[in-house]
Amino acid sequence: MKRRMLPSIPQSLTVFAFWLLMAQEVSPASIAMALLLAWLMPLLAARLEREFAQLGRLGGGVRLTGRLLFDIVLANITVARQVLGPESRLQSQFVWVPLDLTNIHGISALASICTLTPGTVSAELSEDRRWLLLHCLSVRDPDALVIQIKTRYETPLREIFP
Amino acid sequence: MSTVVELVVVALLVIGCFFTLLGGIAMVKLSDFFRRLHGPAKSSTLGVGCILIASIVYHWVNGSGVHPRELLITVFLFLTAPISAHLMSRAALSLMDDRPPHPDRTPDPDGATVDRDDPAPPEH
Amino acid sequence: MLELLIALPFVLALAVALSANASRRTSAVLAGLVPLIGLGLLAAMAGDVFDGEILRASYSWIPEAGLDFSLRVDGLAWTFALLVLGIGGLVVLYGHYYLSAKDSPRRFFTYLLLFMGAMLGMVIAGNLLLLAVFWELTSISSFLLIGFWSHRQDARQGARMALTITGMGGLALLGGVLLIGRIVGSYDLDVVLASGDLIRASHLYPWALALVLLGIFTKSAQFPFHFWLPHAMAAPTPVSAYLHSATMVKAGVFLLARLHPALAGTDLFFYVVTSVGATTLLVGAWFAIFQHDLKGLLAYSTISHLGLITLLFGLSTEMAVVAGLFHILNHATFKASLFMAAGIIDHECGTRDMRRLGNLRRYMPMTSVLAIVASLAMAGIPLLNGFLSKEMFFAEALEIGGHGTMRIIISIAALLAGIFGIAYSLRFVHDTFFGNGPRALDVVPHEPPRWMRIPVGVLAILCVVVGMVPALTIGPMLRTMVGGTLGPAAPEFSLSVWHGLNLPLMMSVASLVFGVALYFGLRRLLDFHAVITRSIGRNVFHVNVEALFALARRFTARVANGSLQRSLFLMIVVGVVLAGAPMLGGTWSLLAGLGPSQPLSAVGWGLWALLLAATIGTVLVHRKRLTALIVIGAVGLAVSLVFVYLSAPDLALTQLLVEMVTIALMMMALNYLPKESKVSRRRLHKLRDVGLAVVAGGGLAVLAYAMMLSPADTISSELLVRALPEAYGRNVVNVTLVDFRGFDTFGEIAVFGVAALVVHALLRWARLRPDEVIPGPPAQLPIAADLTQLLFPLALTVSIYLFLRGHNAPGGGFIAGLVFAVPVLVKYVLQGARAVEATFGFDYIRGIAIGLLLAVLGGVGSWWFGLPYMTSGHLDLELPLIGMLPLASALVFDTGVYVVVFAGTLLMLSTMGTVKHRQAREEAR
Amino acid sequence: MEFAIATAIGVLAGSGLYLMLRARTFDVILGLTLLSYATNLMIFAAGRPVVGKPPVLRDGVAHTLANYSDPLPQALVLTAIVIAFAMTAVAVVVAMREHADLHTDHVDGEEPDEEQRGGMR
Amino acid sequence: MNHLPVLPVLVPLVTGAILLLLERRHRSSVLRLWAWVGMAALLAVAVSLVVQVQRQDMLVYLLGDWPARLGITLMVDRLSALMVLTTTLLAIPCLLYACAGWDKRALHFHALFQMQLAGLNGAFLTGDLFNLFVFFEVMLIASYGLLLSGARGARIKAGMHYVVFNIAASVVFLLALGLLYGMLGTLNMTEMAARIAVAPPERTLLIQAGAGLLLLVFCAKAALLPLYLWLPEAYARAPAAVAALFTVMTKVGLYAVLRVFTLMFGENAGPLANLAWDWLLPAGAATIVLAALGVIGAPRLRIGVAYLVLLSAGTLFVAFSLANAGAISAGLYYLAHSVFVSAALFLLADIIQRHRGCNGDYLMPIASMPNKTLPAALFLIAAVSIAGLPPLSGFVGKLQLLNAVPEAQMGWIWTVILGSSLMTIIGLSRSGTRLFWRVDTAPVDMPPPPLRRSEIAATVLLLAYGIAMTLFAGPVLRYTDAAAAQLLDVDTYIQVLRDTAPLIREPSP
Amino acid sequence: MIDIAIVAGMHLVGLAMVLALWRLLRGPTAPDRILALDTLYISAIAQLILFGMLLDTEVYFEAALIIAMLGFVGTVVLSKYVIRRDIVE
Ligand code: NA
Numbered sequence A: 001m002k003r004r005m006l007p008s009i010p011q012s013l014t015v016f017a018f019w020l021l022m023a024q025e026v027s028p029a030s031i032a033m034a035l036l037l038a039w040l041m042p043l044l045a046a047r048l049e050r051e052f053a054q055l056g057r058l059g060g061g062v063r064l065t066g067r068l069l070f071d072i073v074l075a076n077i078t079v080a081r082q083v084l085g086p087e088s089r090l091q092s093q094f095v096w097v098p099l100d101l102t103n104i105h106g107i108s109a110l111a112s113i114c115t116l117t118p119g120t121v122s123a124e125l126s127e128d129r130r131w132l133l134l135h136c137l138s139v140r141d142p143d144a145l146v147i148q149i150k151t152r153y154e155t156p157l158r159e160i161f162p
Numbered sequence B: 001m002s003t004v005v006e007l008v009v010v011a012l013l014v015i016g017c018f019f020t021l022l023g024g025i026a027m028v029k030l031s032d033f034f035r036r037l038h039g040p041a042k043s044s045t046l047g048v049g050c051i052l053i054a055s056i057v058y059h060w061v062n063g064s065g066v067h068p069r070e071l072l073i074t075v076f077l078f079l080t081a082p083i084s085a086h087l088m089s090r091a092a093l094s095l096m097d098d099r100p101p102h103p104d105r106t107p108d109p110d111g112a113t114v115d116r117d118d119p120a121p122p123e124h
Numbered sequence C: 001m002l003e004l005l006i007a008l009p010f011v012l013a014l015a016v017a018l019s020a021n022a023s024r025r026t027s028a029v030l031a032g033l034v035p036l037i038g039l040g041l042l043a044a045m046a047g048d049v050f051d052g053e054i055l056r057a058s059y060s061w062i063p064e065a066g067l068d069f070s071l072r073v074d075g076l077a078w079t080f081a082l083l084v085l086g087i088g089g090l091v092v093l094y095g096h097y098y099l100s101a102k103d104s105p106r107r108f109f110t111y112l113l114l115f116m117g118a119m120l121g122m123v124i125a126g127n128l129l130l131l132a133v134f135w136e137l138t139s140i141s142s143f144l145l146i147g148f149w150s151h152r153q154d155a156r157q158g159a160r161m162a163l164t165i166t167g168m169g170g171l172a173l174l175g176g177v178l179l180i181g182r183i184v185g186s187y188d189l190d191v192v193l194a195s196g197d198l199i200r201a202s203h204l205y206p207w208a209l210a211l212v213l214l215g216i217f218t219k220s221a222q223f224p225f226h227f228w229l230p231h232a233m234a235a236p237t238p239v240s241a242y243l244h245s246a247t248m249v250k251a252g253v254f255l256l257a258r259l260h261p262a263l264a265g266t267d268l269f270f271y272v273v274t275s276v277g278a279t280t281l282l283v284g285a286w287f288a289i290f291q292h293d294l295k296g297l298l299a300y301s302t303i304s305h306l307g308l309i310t311l312l313f314g315l316s317t318e319m320a321v322v323a324g325l326f327h328i329l330n331h332a333t334f335k336a337s338l339f340m341a342a343g344i345i346d347h348e349c350g351t352r353d354m355r356r357l358g359n360l361r362r363y364m365p366m367t368s369v370l371a372i373v374a375s376l377a378m379a380g381i382p383l384l385n386g387f388l389s390k391e392m393f394f395a396e397a398l399e400i401g402g403h404g405t406m407r408i409i410i411s412i413a414a415l416l417a418g419i420f421g422i423a424y425s426l427r428f429v430h431d432t433f434f435g436n437g438p439r440a441l442d443v444v445p446h447e448p449p450r451w452m453r454i455p456v457g458v459l460a461i462l463c464v465v466v467g468m469v470p471a472l473t474i475g476p477m478l479r480t481m482v483g484g485t486l487g488p489a490a491p492e493f494s495l496s497v498w499h500g501l502n503l504p505l506m507m508s509v510a511s512l513v514f515g516v517a518l519y520f521g522l523r524r525l526l527d528f529h530a531v532i533t534r535s536i537g538r539n540v541f542h543v544n545v546e547a548l549f550a551l552a553r554r555f556t557a558r559v560a561n562g563s564l565q566r567s568l569f570l571m572i573v574v575g576v577v578l579a580g581a582p583m584l585g586g587t588w589s590l591l592a593g594l595g596p597s598q599p600l601s602a603v604g605w606g607l608w609a610l611l612l613a614a615t616i617g618t619v620l621v622h623r624k625r626l627t628a629l630i631v632i633g634a635v636g637l638a639v640s641l642v643f644v645y646l647s648a649p650d651l652a653l654t655q656l657l658v659e660m661v662t663i664a665l666m667m668m669a670l671n672y673l674p675k676e677s678k679v680s681r682r683r684l685h686k687l688r689d690v691g692l693a694v695v696a697g698g699g700l701a702v703l704a705y706a707m708m709l710s711p712a713d714t715i716s717s718e719l720l721v722r723a724l725p726e727a728y729g730r731n732v733v734n735v736t737l738v739d740f741r742g743f744d745t746f747g748e749i750a751v752f753g754v755a756a757l758v759v760h761a762l763l764r765w766a767r768l769r770p771d772e773v774i775p776g777p778p779a780q781l782p783i784a785a786d787l788t789q790l791l792f793p794l795a796l797t798v799s800i801y802l803f804l805r806g807h808n809a810p811g812g813g814f815i816a817g818l819v820f821a822v823p824v825l826v827k828y829v830l831q832g833a834r835a836v837e838a839t840f841g842f843d844y845i846r847g848i849a850i851g852l853l854l855a856v857l858g859g860v861g862s863w864w865f866g867l868p869y870m871t872s873g874h875l876d877l878e879l880p881l882i883g884m885l886p887l888a889s890a891l892v893f894d895t896g897v898y899v900v901v902f903a904g905t906l907l908m909l910s911t912m913g914t915v916k917h918r919q920a921r922e923e924a925r
Numbered sequence D: 001m002e003f004a005i006a007t008a009i010g011v012l013a014g015s016g017l018y019l020m021l022r023a024r025t026f027d028v029i030l031g032l033t034l035l036s037y038a039t040n041l042m043i044f045a046a047g048r049p050v051v052g053k054p055p056v057l058r059d060g061v062a063h064t065l066a067n068y069s070d071p072l073p074q075a076l077v078l079t080a081i082v083i084a085f086a087m088t089a090v091a092v093v094v095a096m097r098e099h100a101d102l103h104t105d106h107v108d109g110e111e112p113d114e115e116q117r118g119g120m121r
Numbered sequence E: 001m002n003h004l005p006v007l008p009v010l011v012p013l014v015t016g017a018i019l020l021l022l023e024r025r026h027r028s029s030v031l032r033l034w035a036w037v038g039m040a041a042l043l044a045v046a047v048s049l050v051v052q053v054q055r056q057d058m059l060v061y062l063l064g065d066w067p068a069r070l071g072i073t074l075m076v077d078r079l080s081a082l083m084v085l086t087t088t089l090l091a092i093p094c095l096l097y098a099c100a101g102w103d104k105r106a107l108h109f110h111a112l113f114q115m116q117l118a119g120l121n122g123a124f125l126t127g128d129l130f131n132l133f134v135f136f137e138v139m140l141i142a143s144y145g146l147l148l149s150g151a152r153g154a155r156i157k158a159g160m161h162y163v164v165f166n167i168a169a170s171v172v173f174l175l176a177l178g179l180l181y182g183m184l185g186t187l188n189m190t191e192m193a194a195r196i197a198v199a200p201p202e203r204t205l206l207i208q209a210g211a212g213l214l215l216l217v218f219c220a221k222a223a224l225l226p227l228y229l230w231l232p233e234a235y236a237r238a239p240a241a242v243a244a245l246f247t248v249m250t251k252v253g254l255y256a257v258l259r260v261f262t263l264m265f266g267e268n269a270g271p272l273a274n275l276a277w278d279w280l281l282p283a284g285a286a287t288i289v290l291a292a293l294g295v296i297g298a299p300r301l302r303i304g305v306a307y308l309v310l311l312s313a314g315t316l317f318v319a320f321s322l323a324n325a326g327a328i329s330a331g332l333y334y335l336a337h338s339v340f341v342s343a344a345l346f347l348l349a350d351i352i353q354r355h356r357g358c359n360g361d362y363l364m365p366i367a368s369m370p371n372k373t374l375p376a377a378l379f380l381i382a383a384v385s386i387a388g389l390p391p392l393s394g395f396v397g398k399l400q401l402l403n404a405v406p407e408a409q410m411g412w413i414w415t416v417i418l419g420s421s422l423m424t425i426i427g428l429s430r431s432g433t434r435l436f437w438r439v440d441t442a443p444v445d446m447p448p449p450p451l452r453r454s455e456i457a458a459t460v461l462l463l464a465y466g467i468a469m470t471l472f473a474g475p476v477l478r479y480t481d482a483a484a485a486q487l488l489d490v491d492t493y494i495q496v497l498r499d500t501a502p503l504i505r506e507p508s509p
Numbered sequence F: 001m002i003d004i005a006i007v008a009g010m011h012l013v014g015l016a017m018v019l020a021l022w023r024l025l026r027g028p029t030a031p032d033r034i035l036a037l038d039t040l041y042i043s044a045i046a047q048l049i050l051f052g053m054l055l056d057t058e059v060y061f062e063a064a065l066i067i068a069m070l071g072f073v074g075t076v077v078l079s080k081y082v083i084r085r086d087i088v089e
């Protein structure tokens, strides 16, 4: 019943916040509208989705976000150096990262994070969903990178997406 | 408008524009598609993000009200940029002749190599 | 009474045509009723007409054109009507027996009655235009009659030739009649006939005369248009007897008589008509001698006699007119009987070739006697009617006044014609009825059924009676006829067989002697039967018509060669010419006196460079299609940015969204099209196209530049002022779309919806083969698909936001509809059509319908308040807790827009995404 | 600025016309797309474009053409964009069908003689 | 409030939408029933419009109650009403013919048909130049659908040309609209006329360029030389009922020429007065000549008929270019006539095509044509009529036209018009004799398809229109005379439009 | 000072766009061009936001939002084409 009426609480929440942000006012009318949409939009979306992401513990999420923001800023600077410097110094290569995550939402999140953090772009997911192919702009020790990604991002993600 | 805020806005703008431009430079300068991909995939995203935040602050302080709506664009960008990059790499990979060998399918001791191009049946 | 007379043939024609199961006899009886009743009516009118009265009946038909349905019977019309109905009656009788079992009498009599009606209408028309109408009707119905035996090549050709020639004449006549109407100011025959002086004095007279004469000459088979007549002999003989003796060909000379008071009396008339008549007279007579076909001989003889009549009218003296009219009657009598006799011979012997005939008097004595009498009348032997009018002709030829040379020429022509006439008549008689017996016939000839012979007999007897006692028999009628033709100018004349021993008689005698000599001389000198005369006119006609067809075919194929590029090229050229025409005075004058231009910032110039570079880039890479699509995406983006920069956010939004959907559609299409364009080898074409494109583009730039710097004077200020108070919206563009110019948007969504339907209709049942099939299962894009999960509800929310706020901020139904459609597109791309459609479950077609109905509904609401369609209303709804909810009626309309756009876009995308594939194997089959 | 707009219109139109005169359906459709950009700009230009004055009414600013750009041409262009899209969609599908039915993407439904002959040689 | 002027658009549009809704769930008989209900309603509307304009001269309908120049105005004068009625009358037999079976084979046929009518009627009624463009597009997009739905092979190719050519023309239309709005600042045709009349001389050059482009568009749609090359194939390939309906499509272009270049660039237009006619007269005459050649050279009957449509367009261009009331009136009469008769010929050509089996309507091969009496009779009537031979409607039209030619131009115009009649006679007599008069004893493999009653009825109805126009030529011509006179009286249009005040809103200053 | 920064920023972003355009026209591969187009879209957002700051208006927000959305959609469609040619399977 709950699944039918409210297929995805996270989505509902997002839509609710989204509407209020867009409407730029917090009046009874706009809240009513936001509630209406928060209920309707996921229902409509449910007609298109096979499964919605179900979240586990969110505590890790906050920490992860903070870490992510920091990494984004920090590593952007690295990339800037690498791009502006001589190209010959770059040691680009592909790296396959073995995955412990099985939840597709988790995998997606990990792929996104890898892309957003500089130096790596997630290029492909193997068909069995057990390997993620990354392209690294400049890497000396691929194994270290793999370990870093697995500990820094995959572990918290496994908590969020059980 | 206080100087501090002004400075913050200017700083955000400078950072934002710098990274945006960096994305462009990366694209022109680097020699290989996958290298070029790094620039826009994150630098530009970050750059635009900074500019958007600058805009929020600017409008807020400038008296024309809070416009947190720009945040939506930022969220949107950060959500979509990885997907775009991912898809573009898949596209580039599909055009590549020497794709990185799949770790599971590397030549095993028996010598039976399986090429990825083989029309292997989907796993599920 | 006149009405009844004219209605009769048409009504009965219809009756015959509709009597599907009637017997042959019934058809004939129905057809026979027309002449029977018609003659009765004529008899009833006879008293008044012979007293010189003119009977009239008039109905207004098309007063704007001066075309009244007015009928007018005077002496001339009455006599011709008599001819039409009298001979018509005989032909019906004859035809009933003539037609074989295979021929449909229903069809035959329908056509015949149609023709009879047309002819009758022509002679009793009281309005020149009406006359022209019936004139053309005779052409059309005679076409059907000549082509009656449509399975025969000669019949088809003859019919078409006759129609072409007489149709041309008819059109010329129409022109002539219109000119006369212009000169006189009326088409009423009474008025026209009374305005002879006015007409002759007009500067349009030569043209009017030429056009009318063209009509007359073609119809009456005058040289050089005579050649259609022999070929019309492919018609069944009753038709020839009717059309080519008494009626159709007489229409021309009838008109010559009818308009004589109006047109004759000038030198132009005299010379043209006389010389054409004389030429025709001789040419016809000469060729008649060499025909082997009985009907061919009669046809050429008819031509000759028509020439004679024309010549007489050309002479224009009163007595010449009398002679002409007289000869019309005489010729009709003997020629109709001769045609019928020829038909009998054909019917009984199975051939009309005189080389195989002969000595028929032994087999069909009665018919032979009648035919010989008629041919002697044709030859102009005394005591027969033909003699009388020929004598009058000789007399008139000798008495031409004021034209010395003409007199000699015409006199000699007359004598020669007399000689030839004797010769061909003799041939007709001798080769058919005398000499050696028939050769190689399949049947033994015998007399025809009695009722077939009777019409011939009646006519032959008439020849004799008129020839012997003209004054008593034909005198009064001829007098009435002359009176009707010439009106008050009609001369007194006496008809008698013996005029004394005078020059005309000498000429008759001489022609008899020389004619006999000529016939036998030619027989001796030449091997008559071997001479095959070819009709030069026919050949010329055929060559010309065939050349015309070939030319038309070739020319049309050359011009309309099915090249789209040519069409478009011409369009651009015309556009350059039409829009460039005002610039011929100098481009600078266009650019002079313009206002100051606005400065453009560096960013603006950057945008400009972006736009131009991307545009030119598109052209340069256009052969590589994927690349071109990517680059054109940049053009679209640049244009959108231009719109943003220049204060048009709504435009930018729409442009971007539409651009995206377009690219998606084109990508889908590209799957079924070659990846690259083939190289065209026509370098010259390419240069030409570049040149034209540069000129057109440059011209447009100049126009745009001049326009932008001209002072503006627009009603838009009023839109700005009235948008908020009266249409309750701040975004004036949206207000314009849904309110001021809502009807445009209404049409626009109709276009959009229909476009989607067209796409659907084109692809629903089609099977297409992809240009390239990449092996393997559908691509799995799990990460992308997963991440877009959140995007979908967000995009939907944005869509609703844009929709609700569109009246006051950039957005609105259209944009919102597309924003709704685009994430679904992403779903299609990332998850595949089947997965989406299995769960999404919208009927897009019904969506379009519902959207359109909503849009209508949004406009119709105002009708309740007695206001025009689409008048917007406004309501501030006070809701508990929520507060004021402003509602504009335009919102309903905009909802319609929203739904149509969403459903339409998705119908297109899903149709294109779910195209059924055709395998190479299927193709081979 | 007017010069920039005018030249943009000219270049877009010229490019569009050139592509429209090509012999392949897809090229023609590309040409029509460029051409419709040119027309849209032309109509838009009729409103005498200015920078930074969108016709979205604000309070406290007089509702005149001095403060807002001309909304009417914008509405017209909107309609024109939509209609051009509808037409393009149809043209695209017709091109697909032509290729499927006639096995060529030449606009005239058959390869021109010269190229056929060239192929035979 | 009299809502009649907007109904010719709304009725078919709503009918079309309803038909779309019903399409999936219901059998074709239900669809047909609804289509006929819509047609009946439309006919009632069209007739009442004609009646009302005769009583009232002009109906002006301010959509949205906005003053004429702010919003969109529908303007129904005699010309508009005539065009709407003609279209409706034409549509009835076309629908009848399609209901014999084609409507089941072409997806969305009924909806597209109604949309086409909505587009046509909208184009005839609107008083706004941009709205005219929009309805042109409605009409065109529906015509693409009608032409292409259920199409294969050669028809697709013809469709490609038709679509691309018309898109290009629409582009030019928009360019012209941009220029004209830029120079005149309004889109209401009457208001534009008023502004052109007082335009300062330095602006006339640009206005003239705009006018030239407009002329190009209308002539392209009306298929004037040299812009007619698209027409023969498109019309010859279209399904019969659709081709028949299309006969009115070229007339929309002609209507637009007449409307715009009498109202906006007519007598009152100062230096731009009577801008178009000097171009159009010779072009129209040349079109006649080329079309006549096309009629003669046509390898198929339907191509010949397509050229006849072209020929009538040329004739109408000549008529309208003479720009006097008589000629325009004659043209309007001729327009209605040619629409009906050429439609009848298209239907006949289709009947013939089907009965001659694989030989279709090709004129060269000999093929039997069973059951030919009735088609032959109908063909004869149609041929006589279209050739302008007496006594049918074509004759009346041409007669009036010839009458209206001023003396100075009489010689060559008469030659062209009468000459075209002759060529038509030559061409059609050949077609007729080849189709109907050739041997009918050829072996028949299959029993010929029966003549469907509704198809024959549709053809007969079309020809009956023509005959009725002949019998009642007087009243019809009185109407067209009044229409032409009204059309040339531009001042009244301007006056009426400016005097028509909104019901509740303030009028424009 | 902010205004100067904004204008300077617009120039820088404009420069970024020109660089992206160069890659767009240059290629060499389709993914390169797709990437360039994507970058153009993203830079356009930046440009729009800067422009809104310059004019002190929020009227360009919707446009920026839509550009963000569509840049993504375009990339998805084009990439899918390169991967499979059949963008909707
Ligand atoms: Na809007």
Ligand code: NA
Residues within 6 Å of the ligand: C737, C744, C745, C748, D075, D078, D079, D082
């Ligand atoms: Na619109």
